[in-house]
Amino acid sequence: MKTSSQQTLQMKIYYYTSATRSPGRLPDPTSYYNADINGNPIPNDIVYVQINSILPNNVFAPNGSCVRDAEIRIKWL
Numbered sequence: 001m002k003t004s005s006q007q008t009l010q011m012k013i014y015y016y017t018s019a020t021r022s023p024g025r026l027p028d029p030t031s032y033y034n035a036d037i038n039g040n041p042i043p044n045d046i047v048y049v050q051i052n053s054i055l056p057n058n059v060f061a062p063n064g065s066c067v068r069d070a071e072i073r074i075k076w077l
Helices: none
Strands: 010-016 046-054 065-073
Touching: none
Parallel strands: none
Antiparallel strands: 010 046, 046 065
């Protein structure tokens, strides 16, 4: 991901099983899990994504990062 000044941003991506993002965080988004980190079953076929972009030191942001939320719908084949 590049900013307008072509600086690379580091991003932390978290995957959740609920829109509230708590406590249904997935332990490893690269693998399939049918339960969240607390052992609760994933309630539906929707995975919610939160992406935290860590801004470079010379960029001011009141909260220190940019947060974007997205929703992924899983279609079972």
